[in-house]
Amino acid sequence: MFCTHCGKKIANAAVICVHCGVPTGEISNPSSSAPKSRIVYILIAFFFGGLGVHNLYAGYSGRAVTQMFITLFAALFIAWETEMVAAILMLVLLAWILLDIVSVAKDAKGVRFS
Structure with a gap:
């Protein structure tokens, strides 16, 4: 050369x-690397969404940690016998997970899911 x-x-x-x-x-x-799979992202969100694992898969670590903390706080509120607060937190988390499933089309690096 x-x-x-x-x-x-x-x-x-x-x-x-x-x-x-x-x-x-x-x-x-x-x-x-090869683009991440949208199907895998959705399946992880469906089964482990409350722990934010789907966002770790896509590289959104800040979102994942926030979702983990919401789940932790909801569990603590259940232990403290304040189920209403826990239910509200879990509904917010569920809405967030559903929004992730329908709206996230790229990973944190901007690469579209395959």
Whole structure:
């Protein structure tokens, strides 16, 4: 392979030219992966939505932690015998999970689900 800037021979795996320092444009991105599955996202939301696992799968860690805390607080309110507060929290969480299922089409990196 030859440098497009200076024309000197460089290694095929070179990221920059060792002679002039210009990038070769052959940068590989090992972090890019196949898009995540929408079906898997929906199934995880259906079975483990209260724990926010579906949002962890999609890379939305902030949402996931918030959903985990809502579930934790609902469980604490049940233990404290204030079921009405727990029921309201669980209804809010259920609405949020259903909204996630119908509206989230991309992961946290902006890659559309397959």
